[in-house]
Amino acid sequence: MAAATEPPKISSSPPENPENHQSVSAVLHRTLKSAPPQVLSANGKYVSFSDGSRILDTTCGAGVACIGYNDKRVREAMINQIDKFSYCNSMFFGHPIGEQLATELIHGTDGVMSKAYIMCSGSEAMEAAMKMARQYYMEVSPPQPQRVNFIAREGSYHGTTLGSLSMSGHVARRSLFTDMLLSNIGRVSACNAYRGMVEGQTVEEYVQQLADELDRKFQQMGPDTVCAFVAEPVVGATLGCVPAVPGYFKAMGEVCRKYGALLILDEVMSGMGRCGTLHVWQQEDVQPDIQTIAKGLGGGYASIAGMLINHRIADALKGGTGTFSHGHTYQGHPIACAAALEVQRIIRTENLVTNVRKTGHQLGALLHEYLDPHPQVGNVRGKGLFWGIEFVADKATKEPFPRSANIANLIHVKGMKLGISLYPGVGTMDGILGDHILLAPAYTSTPKEIKEISLKVKEVVYKTFEELPFITTS
Incomplete structure (x- = not known):
């Protein structure tokens, strides 16, 4: 009779201490090729790492931590809600927070919008928006069941789930x-003046060109089959803070x-005060039927x-029907609602959107002053406290660097070494080629x-290109 096999021994303590930043991790990180820096603490606008370094977080993470880290008022609001209850089954119940x-959010639109639906991520919000658009046409009288199509733009990003990624x-x-x-x-063209406008073309002519393209797309798909046109008022991570030209929307x-x-x-990244008004569309002479929000909503x-x-x-x-045919287990989560409500109250009572507008003008002016002369800076663009810098191999032709040059990531790495965060992006020109931060x-x-941020960005950009062997200055 075979001897019984002893079960494997299970350690009573974890094999790794995350603070040691060891190479073996049980986390499925964005890359398994190397371990990411480990954040140990964050306070105000600064983030500290396990290697002893600290950065001024000039990107608010992924455009999220809009009022900074470790705000005691938000923490207290979350704790107060936990003391009452931490979860509510939204299928059957509502809750005061x-x-x-929702009242705070609708008030922030000056009553233009009517209802708020709260979820956990921007991708979820876009999925909900797609389903809401479709359901709307099934609820109107008479119903329009043929409306199943959408029109979106090249170079856009609306989320990572299959529906939102499709968009x-x-x-x-x-x-x-x-x-x-x-x-x-x-799909239609993005509104990207730097890449889309031809020499001698006026803004009005460019807007008409894009409007005609959208009209043709409606005709091609079947005018009465389209649910909605979907767009970001300022395209964020994929194109690097590209705002629409006046009159476009x-x-x-x-x-x-x-x-x-x-x-x-889609104002997931650009909205909730980031661009100098609570909602970007409040600057654009347009009102959406459906809007998505996230990052600045809860401030992380x-x-x-x-x-x-x-x-x-x-x-x-x-x-x-009176019912939205959709739902999530964690929709309207009470603790998340408490956090977001306090963040929005702080933004409103401290007039932070006004501060975004004022300091945004300063940031834009300084970035133009410091970086426009650089031979590899093709375009500086943005709105409010949301600015992008596109890099090119040839300023005259706008030719991008090859992907192998890894420009955006090199600038990000240099920024970390010099104490700031610069959000890198690639595919700026055509989804494959092009670099921006x-x-x-x-x-x-x-x-x-x-002023400190602007000077530091200038230092990072100039030092990065000075150290590249294939860049020559004349």
Whole structure:
């Protein structure tokens, strides 16, 4: 008879101490080729790492930590909610903190929007927006069941789930999953003045060109089959803070109305004060039917995102089934709502959006002053405290660097060494080629800090290119 095999011994303590930053990790990080720096603490605008280094977080992480880290007021609001209850089954129940947050959010739109739907991520918000757009056309009288298509833009990013990735136009992020993505989404050009406008073309002519392109796409897909046109008012990580030219969204909205389609604006990264108004569309002479929000909503204190719908959409549901055919276990999470409500109250009572507008003008002016002369800086663009810098091998032709040059990441790494965070991005030109970095400082930034940030960015950019063997200066 075979001897019994002893079960493996299980250690009573974890094999690794994360603070030691050892190479073996049980976490599925973004890359398994190397271990990421380990954050030990964050306070105000600074983040400290296990190797003893510290950076001024000039990107608020991924454009998230808009009021800084470790704000005691937000922490207290979250604890107070935990002391009451930490979870609520939204299938059957509501709660006061969710009602208060929704009221705060609708008030911030000056009553243009009607209802708020709270989830955990921007990707979830876009999925909800897509389903809401479709359901709207099934709720109106008479129903329009043929409306199943969407139109989105090249170079966009709307999320990482299959539906939201289908909506996205970023080549690299879609590439592994192309055969799995939805086929009911048409694509039109981004509004990118640096890459899209031709020499001698006026802004008005460029807007008309893009409006005509959208009109043709409606005709191609079938005008009465399109649910909505989807766009980011300022394209964030994929193109590097590219704002629309004046008049663009008004023109796009007119095309949508011509064919009875909805306008969905994705303000996950650019919204909630980041660009100098609480919502970017408040600067654009346009009002969305559906809007997605996230990052600046909760400031990183909790996982939270939202979808806002206007009165047109809400009235259709109310007059129809009265129910949104969608749901998440953690939607409207009480602790997340408490965090976001306090963040939004701080932004409102401390007039931080006004500060974003003022310091944003300063940041833009300084970046132009310091970086426009550099031979490898092709374009500096942005709005509020949301700025991008695109790098080129040839300034005259706008030719990008080859991917092998790894420009954006080299600048990010140099920035970390010199004490700031610079968010890198590639595929700026066509989804594959092109490099940029973006800046998204905290809403609480002072003029002194903005000057410090601008000088540090200048130092990082100049030093990075000075150290590249294939760059020659003349």
